[in-house]
Amino acid sequence: MGEWVFVCATSQLLPGEMTTAWDGDTAIAVFNYDGEIYALEDRCSHEDFELSAGTFDPATASIECVLHGARFDVRDGRALCAPAYEPVAKFPVKINDTGIWTRDDRE
Ligand code: FES
Numbered sequence: 001m002g003e004w005v006f007v008c009a010t011s012q013l014l015p016g017e018m019t020t021a022w023d024g025d026t027a028i029a030v031f032n033y034d035g036e037i038y039a040l041e042d043r044c045s046h047e048d049f050e051l052s053a054g055t056f057d058p059a060t061a062s063i064e065c066v067l068h069g070a071r072f073d074v075r076d077g078r079a080l081c082a083p084a085y086e087p088v089a090k091f092p093v094k095i096n097d098t099g100i101w102t103r104d105d106r107e
Contacts, residue, residue, distance in 0.1 A: 016058035
């Protein structure tokens, strides 16, 4: 299992904002939805495009893939509309004095 990777200070990811981090070869998109932090693999389940190139909509807690318009719930990674049907991987988040951490926990 991978080590935790530092994302940013909590003050650098405000409600409605998104950022990215890497755990080895895994790109991770990190979201602040209404004060709660969520992390998903930064890869659309449709054709593997980077999700973070798309738009995070804080009003609906969703991210829209810029390539073909699939949307995913940032809270659990489930696909909300075609052309994606599979979820994207959700990763754990840890917050401490230094900031926000996540990791790819699939191995
Ligand atoms: S690659 Fe994301 S919707 Fe097609």
